[in-house]
Amino acid sequence: MAGVAVSTTINGDHVEYLCQPDETLLEVLRDRLGLTGAKEGCGTGDCGACSVIVDDRLVCSCLVLGAEAEGRQIETIEGMAHGDQLHPLQQKFLEHAALQCGVCTPGFLMAAKDLLAKNPSPTEEEIRFGLAGNLCRCTGYDKIVRAVQDAANVMKGA
């Protein structure tokens, strides 16, 4: 089967790859490009562990084809920190212990970043509904919501 040639931008870097027409963006990221920060929790768009941002839109990368990345700007968890400077959301997740096993964390961070980009001062309810596409089985979400609230305050002040 012939591959599809794709030219795209991932975390600011120009990237080219060949992928199969039925290959998901998640498979491309993980298996072809070695970007394993996005996780496959379900493969059906129900858990959000594979969340990435494509052209300022939060998506489940398991529901996007690798071929659809052509010409797009893609942001993954690997591009969230600037060098050794963590993003305020990453820092607040650590300070609030908003992760236990951590497997859902990359997806939550992408979803929270997308939420705060669109709504810099969310209420608790807006955070809860904004993150409702991401499953966490460890924390009960309490500390995640608090970390996002705290990060929003820091980012507004910045």
Add this chain to the structure above:
Amino acid sequence: MNFDPRFSGRNFTSVGTRPIRPDGVDKVTGRARYGADFNMAGQLVGRILRSPHAHAVIKKIDTSKAEKLAGVKAVITAADLPDLTDGDAAMYDILDNCMARKKALYDGHAVAAVAAIDARTARQALKLIEVEYEVLPHVTDVDEAMKHSAPLINDAIFTEGLEEKPVKPSNVSKRTQYGHGDVHQGFAQADMIVERSFKTEQTHQGYIEPHACVASVNADGTAELWVCTQGHFVYRQHCAQLLGLEASKLRVTSSEIGGGFGGKTHVWAEPVALALSRKAGRPVKLVMTRDEVFRASGPTSATSIDVKIGAKKDGTITAAEATLRYSCGPYAGMWAEIGAMTAFACYKLENVKTVGYEVLVNRPKTAAYRAPSAPMAAFAVESAVDELAKEIGMDPVEFRIKNAAQEGTRASYGPVYGPIGIGPTLEAVKNHPHMKAPLKANQGRGMACGFWFNFGGQTCTDLNIGMDGSVSLAVGTVDVGGSRASLSLVAAEELGIDYSHVKAIVADTSSLGYNDMTDGSRGTFSSSMATISAARNAIKVLRERAAQMWDISVDDVAWEAGHAVAKGEKHGNLGKLSLKEIAAQSGKTGGPIAGHSELVADGAGVSFATHICDIEVDPETGSTRVIRYTVVQDAGKAVHPTYVEGQYQGGAAQGIGWALNEEYIYGKDGRLQNPGFLDYRIPVCSDLPMIDTQILEIPNPNHPYGVRGVGETSIVPPLAAIANAVSNAVGVRMTHIPMSPPRILAALEAEREG
């Protein structure tokens, strides 16, 4: 060196603080490597073919077409996993569950597997495997399976634990009984008796990371396994036995684990991956899909429980009795037995009797799920306790306080309690502002108690001091939720150095002695005990080295706040030597400085919790929301309080999902109808309120710092607390979990029709 594990009061410096975890940055940057994030050169993709039938004889498997497909490197069936279990029935069941041998026993049971050059080829190959089944009648309901007319799942199972050995095989693998006193006499003394029957449906642990491993078997009989597991040493034992390998030649590395909650204490696909690798001669990566996780791994028991409790008008319980039937999947288990042990553990009872029945059904093999078996028993008992308090006209908290177990109480499952936290958690709940907050229309408040044993077990730990004075701590208990942080705190505390100079890792099976798995809330309890012991052994070496540097007797050297201190007036001018200064000279004073520890961490402290919950029911739809939730639990000592709170909150959230939504739904064909997160709905962020926590610290006398386990008890009270809240809101006793909208509407309708 003799290690004294007894509690000794001390002022803590590091323990009880809340630093950032050592594995944190890796986890917020996507660098942490979980089961599916690891690759080896030349690696193949493994896939498993699963039975679509709940119960069927496997008459024939033809793999020839699959083997001929280009890119397929190995196809295996049960024939490639010969029986090496040597009469060990439990291991045989594990083997049979990994790959069905004669019969497929549930929808999703593995029957064959392939390894191919890529996922697409592997999927195609599965379709080319031809399996001829003879479909048999099946049974998935726990009560149905106990009937004499039910299809027999295993004709070699005869009920154990009966007075007379049965002559006919049965789906009931075992009967167990616990208790003391005379319940007949006790009920005769009662003024009020409540008798109720309850059901709970089967739920899954719901870890977000599916089972995943990379297996590599070499021609020389050595092998490696990278795997997400709660117990890599146990996985090594099981895989080595099933594959016929020497344990020391199989090196198992535990990846970061994306949730387990008991579900990653059992081998599932790992022996299959190893068998595929052995046959293909190449490494094989095997990752379950979410559908496979639901159909073929995990779930807890479905249950059917009868409870009878009697009390005098003054609120004294005179007798308590329960019959507990727990589904085990198609293999014998001890799930009802644990339910029978925990059911009345919160109470001081003169007369108590519990009987458990282990019931075989055509569902996946039951696995541990966080305080396994206790939440269902607590649901039944705590619902009946609430009813009885109401009948007597007592406040439910006061009623429980009056009957709560205390130090010296003989537990319903046998032992006599030491200092315990049930009374204090109830007193804390009684005085909590949550109990006094006003409720609105359609809202209800409930509370309930929970108990869990906690376990200790075999533990081995290494503590190595670098020449720069920093400390490497190698533990063998998998870190499921922050234990590397808590164990680093313990090492820092004992050595008297700063947390930032300690780095904890989970060592692989070739680098450390055997460790039991992280279950029974034992991770921080047992590994902190071993860490304290290892640190004390290292301190002994540090003192010897300091004595050598000073040229004095080691008996004159004490260890205080991270320094060797020369004792006695004759050494008054010697000052102190820091750990760092001693380490810097280690090359000249006898070589590397280390402390080692191997022990069986006995004396795990039993754990109690009391939860309060407010809910609101929409009477038109039956939809229920939790609007306020409070957890009060005894931690013994909270080593890292933030992660203790996290355990309390996480267990409560899982319990809320179980109480209101989550259930395995089987069709008449015996197939699981909701094997995905869309239809098996775990709580999302917008379903829950903040979950308030209160940590009580009643020291465990059998741990130097007083630590008890904290991980599991938090899932025990929620089913009952929420059922009590819903029952109070709607005025109807809810007896079937989950209390999904249709069940609540049906209960309301039944009440209206009288």
